Amino acid sequence: MNFDNLKKIYQFSESSHKDDYWKEMFGSNDKEWFTHATNPIKNSDTFPACDYYIFESRYYIDIELPGIDVDHLTVKINNHILHIEGYYQTLMPNCSYLLKERQNKHFLKKITIPTYVDEKTINKIYKNGILQLSFSRKE
Structure with a gap:
């Protein structure tokens, strides 16, 4: 595995637990979907x-x-x-x-x-x- 791939995996692991990451991934039109308790x-x-x-x-x-x-x-x-x-x-x-x-x-x-x-x-x-x-x- 090259350094760029390792860097992407690290960035994902640092961001994936944050609500903003998933809101951005699913798009701003779906804000309502994320109003439930997390x-x-x-x-x-x-x-x-x-x-x-x-x-x-x-x-x-x-x-x-x-x-x-x-x-x-x-x-x-x-x-x-x-x-x-x-x-x-x-x-x-x-x-x-x-x-x-x-x-x-x-x-x-x-x-x-x-x-x-x-x-x-x-x-x-x-x-x-x-x-x-x-x-x-x-x-």
Whole structure:
């Protein structure tokens, strides 16, 4: 690897954790997308963990929901707020736990959707424990 490539990697590692770097990368038109709290999931009590991103002009939200019965999930949008509600059940009946680390609780996740996203174009896919929601931009 030459020195120029090493320099680029170093510059990326120095900048990639800053919000301004990602705002610049995704463009100034998407400022609204970055108005949510930026605390990582491991440093908060937010549940379930989500990723927000833009790919090929669509807006995606991937939500970790392993073992969830999607028929018992409620997904709705009201005034540009996406509500995801359900119950994460991990307790096994009639057993004595020696270690219990997985959460067992009701959850309600609220995510602000930018006004320029077309809420009527929501697409839902549940695969391998990930609920993926996607939206297009309003024309």
